[in-house]
Amino acid sequence: MTATDPRPPDPLVPEPEVDADFVQHLHERYAEIRERTPVQRMMTRGGLPIWSITRYSDVRAALADPSLSKDVAGADRVIRAKLPVQDDDGGHPFTDSLAAHMLNMDPPDHTRVRKLVVKAFTPRRVEALRPRIEELTAELLDAMAGESTVDLLDAYAFPLPIRVICELLGIDESRRDDFRAWTNALLDDTDHEATMAAANAMSAYLVDLIERKRAEPGEDLLSGLIEATDEGDRLTRDELISMVFLLLIAGHETTVNLIGNAVLALLHHPDQWAALRADPELAAAAVEEALRFDAPVMHGTLRHTTRPVSYGGVEIPAGEAVWVGLSSANRDPERYPEPDRFDLGRDAQGHLAFGHGIHFCLGAQLARLEGRIALRRLVERFPDLRAAEPLDELGFRFSTLIHGLRRFPVHLG
Template identity: 45%
Template sequence: MTAHTTLPDLPQPFGDAYRADPHGVFTSLRAQGPVHQVALPDGSHAWLVTREADVRAGLADQRLSVDKKHANTGYRGFSLPPALDANLLNLDGEDHLRLRRLVSKAFTPRHVTGLRPRIEAAAGDLADRLAARIAADGRADLVASFAAVLPLMVISDLFAVPEADRAAFSALADRMLAPRRAQDVPEAVAGLHRLLVDLVAVRRGAPGEDLLSALIAARDEEDRLSEDELVSLAFLILLAGSENTRHVISGGVLTLLQHPDQLAAVRSDPALLPGVVEELLRHGHPNQTAIRRFPTEPVEIGGVTVPAGETVLLCLSSAHRDAARYEDPDRFDPGRADTGHLALGNGVHYCLGAPLARLELTVAFETLLRRIPGLALAVQEDGLVWDTSFRSHALRELPVTTTG
């Protein structure tokens, strides 16, 4: 039986009011209680956890599994072909740790620091092109021209994607991350799968010093992962390394433009950027919820017992605006003392690429503010278009211009 026939009276919080003001809806839900069984737009149901303390604990609770084999009802998450589904976001325990260890060296702070010159060069080139488009046309889309491109350039470097394939690689990734038609996502996923399989074959014949070559060596020489795990891991790095970074860059630029005093402060003192990045991750991270979890046994959350096999959605966006944790949580304050946000996770599933994400964001904002000092919105704020779902709240476009 389907969730919407067995549970017809569940609240449906993700409607028009939510699309207009997600934070307002979460504020109301937090006031009503810590955990809510809700209907999702696809007719399935889930348990939505809204308060910071419960979300933080839930992210680290190993009884809340990410493995879909424990799901017996409700929302199961983004569907991928089996050959791409054997990734870290669907695995717990030893399998998760095995794959995590294989790729962790590529994302250590020391290794990531070595990537900085290339990221700075790429960001500088993109910023100059963005400025040239504004000079020629009076305005440009910062998402399409900068925020969506920089993360894909970094991932392409990590995988040593040949120059001849980078345009197709970027186009497919953009189509998957910013679909315009229902068929865009499955078609783009299929195309990326083929591209990654072909890239693995090429790199097997001519290995290099890149991350993909290291994963192939672990597969072929050490037998530490299956072929599907190899390709799935590459796909996950692409997806996770591109989507959130692009949205935090675009949303972060908007937030800074909305707070001219903070913008002026960080322009005059770039040493403030690390604090700005952390506050942007808390205040405006695009992910509304963490990846779905499934209790392996009945679990009490916020005084509510969630049965085994149900779908649990830990609401990051709601947690980040919880006044029980953060003082004046709706205020954008890069100088706040409490920087312990959950945007990069908590517990064993903490974001593997966190050092790289922080570096990319820092370089992106520093470069944009330095190279385009008069950056400004080209439209009124109420003219901005957002892609909003219970999973994400992100700008579709960010039209910008320059002043002065």
């Protein structure tokens, strides 16, 4: 079947459930869906029916389609309509404040909030972080050098970005283990009570942190966000809380899995690891190909249709929840020939790992910089690094947003 021969979903075929098995075989399952139909209605583990758009051209168009809204209030109405049996407790003041970030906004609110934040992530400001990222990377590699075997996530991929983002925001580094526990619970789709507890704990901490920064501002980004104005406009309290939440989650979680997934792909393709070892300058190409090959974010965050829309010959009615399949689009053979081959010589330009359109990832430049430094210094320091367990037996976390390993033991050589 070609891209010009779409077929609507077969009503006799059960809707795929996005369960743990789906996540473990993400690319194989999406390849099946792309081949069968470009748009597939699926079912989350919690019972929410959701439409998934899977082909590159459709995903790219959907990411820029204003008919697919990101407004959190509208999304809540859609979810409540599809999942009528819910706790009707009037909402949660802490978790509601976490949701008020710009990824959950449409223009003009999104435009206003992004304008107040974007100045902190200009290429020049990000590049100014290079010496500190190099320094932190060297410290972590020095600590690893005394070991024969480490968990690459615990020893390297996690502490590097969390230290960078905590320093950037002016957050006490001693809380980084708390942030990791909260983040893991928030992104895990198996335990609703743990998710709510983590959301409330993190929000309470951020409320207190913001008040302390307001009273005693520093030179950090959070103090700058509190003071940021544009023609007299400032971020509201809830916008500040949710923005810091977003920067913390996006500022470390995606980079953790960028590094982990990149090394996993390189070890799965020993010739490409050898190429990087021979020429560490290929680290930039390795980051881009890793983002295409195994993006740390599986889907764009939840959208909903404000009117009927059609993609790939399939109409999605108004009032439906929608995922745009970033991981699927990046493996679409119509866009990238031999998409399941990891190739440092490939032109990975145009991949959608950071999204597209007005919601393009604000921290893409920082993630790229951290990833390039991390891969280059790792292969220079430990050129004989190898997996300590069979690669195919390493399991992915069960999340319908983040795609990353649970653990990654490696021999340093």
